[in-house]
Amino acid sequence: MIFRKGTRSSGETAAGDVNTLIQDAGPPGRPLSAPTVLSFSAAALPLWALAVAVAVYLPAYFASHLGVSLGVIGVAWAVVRFLDIAVDPALGMVMDRTRTRFGRYRVWLMIGAPILMASVYALFLAPAGIGAAYLIGWLFVLYLGISIVTLAHLAWAATLATEYHQRSRVFGVVATVGVLGAVAVLMIPIAAGASGRSDAEGVQAMGWFIFWLVPISVVLVCLRTPEHIAPVREGAHLNLKDLWALLVKPDLVRLVLAQMALTLGPGWMSALYLFFFTDARGYTSEQASILLLIYVVAGIAGAPATARLAMRFGKHRTLMVTTTAYSLGLCTILFLPKASMAAGIPMMFWCGFMAAGFDLMIRAMLADVGDEVRLDQGQEQISLIYALNTLAAKIAAAFAIVLTFPLLGWLGYVAAEGATNTPAAIRSLEFTFILGPIVFVMLGGACVIGWRLDAGRHADIRRQLDERDAQYAEAPILESLTAQPAIAVLAEDGKPG
Template identity: 40%
Template structure:
């Protein structure tokens, strides 16, 4: 029987649908957090070349996601709108993962840039289709928080699995750090095709909403000038850039400032994401109870306090465990709540224009954060280099370099989060407003009435 487009998915179907989030997260997190340090310290690649490669691929990715969203909105095949893109991105991502995680000494910045581009192309094709499909599965305000709560919970689970691999290779099997990096790659190579297949076989695509007028490019240009869209994009940049800065500098900081080797630091990072996994249901439920934007503002302030406290936390393993676990609790909030809020704006936009532009909206949401991500990796690498920081020296770096490392790692993300919380205060699309939008959409789609104008 056809799947009811308004009925919530059962728990096991929702889990199966979210399954690709596990290998995708296991692919993306090490690329930002582990690979820059590994390439610099183990494979001997110049730190500036690494920073340049990661910055350039983010700028490539910046236009890629909106372009893919535009194409997904226009896709209409016998296999559906989303499934062709999800399947098409799979082989590209698998090949890139092999080249990035199985790299050997002798690679350079051009090699890294080439395969990062291919990896982000495959990942973006699959992820853009998957997230737009997720938004279409849950038309209700509260259902969306639940769907994206599962989504982000599985993202964090994927991070936890992949983070466990380097310590497991060292402490469980006596293997070196490079073996842990390759184990991460093997996990993604095996699990990604299986998870995509499970999602495709378990959940049907909902029927595409009726287009009351054909989409035109000028309408898309007007879309990015909508105040509600711009606000969410700004918040996305602010809240997502900080963790990228922290992730890029994580191993450098804990080796140089706290005296942990990379395996011990990896265990702390594991606890950070364990906190994120524990916090995911909290932010989903809080968003349903007090409004998504209010819950997200609380999470942003909590993250700022926890991240900034790293500077004043006493030395010692116990304090490291406490600090990093608490800093991880708000981690999932932005990805859960911003996606759910953008899905609500997609309904608002469809009511106003008669066109479903959810693909482009999620493309913008995914693409704009890469402005901050590109700047984060590039500026962090170059800032440390300008202050004389050398990856191979660790704690033997000069005091100026170590101070720059500490402030960039702890304070920069905290300040960005506080600004993001302030920007959220202007968001007006709460549950009552969205319920009215859904009521009007149902009338419009059924032909029983005309929708009212949306007051901007």
């Protein structure tokens, strides 16, 4: 077994590109190699691919190809979000207290992978004639799998990098790799259209791609990534007082509200994307997919650039800058020539570049809050913190569909294939598409005005944590399944058991 004490790094380096972010990522005193960082980031590939496919293509696939009404689709997503409310917090609490000889988050990733695979198959290759019960059941399983894999991966990332700026680097690499997964899945409908396949066949091909990407990426992460379990302060245990203190913690509440707004804004845009660009702006389905691809590809540059900006100006200031720039870029879309790829590409690249930093900054800031909570309460609560964040994101994502689809129907827009919409319905589509994202994204940036958990304050928190952790037995690190097959288990007093 390998035991090491965590030590605080005294040096901070400025990253100049993605390679710098990868090379410098890792806990203080224990830098991670580039292959380790990239291997760990692999779990983002299917998650980001799935996020794009579900948000943009799956609802439209149900409505146009399978003939499910917009009302039923909206109700199904709303019901699943209601049923799913308690799942994420419960998972978070259980994860934080999981200890096995193979680690904590590694085990949960392996549990979530088959759940995710089954739901992807059931939804992306759904038979004709499905109804609300089928959608609700399999959407619930899908979001359960997403919750497990996402929570385990995020919490694991927070324990890999414990220094303020290194977290920006690690989450920047994860976001960059995730964008590659989204780009890959967006290439599928473009390739399908070029080869004469239908839109429905393109969506089904997306499902198969994600289905096989899940086990490959999860196995890579589990085999290659070291895992650290922080010691528990003597006498610390989960109680209602600590739980309530966490739920009402001002910094956490602000980040949860910011996450909801920053998910609902782009999610609103995603839900209406195909309808807006084809019916209102005159693009073909293939052109709309190319523009969306440009939007996502921009994140390959936007994620590391946002991380570098945060290392210089702080995470909260960077978030306010990117939300404002995103909204300004989206304002220009109605003034651009219709069906013009030359005009559409720069606008979509700009918005995608800025949007890449939204989740990146929120997740890195949540890791900092998690350190403050551990200092106050004496035990790890990072999985629960990310659970509250992902719960907020999923609720907001569902409302993007729950609000927009019924609203379009009420305004007279018809989504069925071959339908002819009135000029009034098209205008309603245009203003609905534009106003929602701008309002919510600006609210998301406003949530972190006056943020005080900056690099200096966080450095003091880490110093106190390191000093306290040094009083206990050295925390166990499972190097990887390929290098070390066992891990010591910590008892509740923080000593090896």
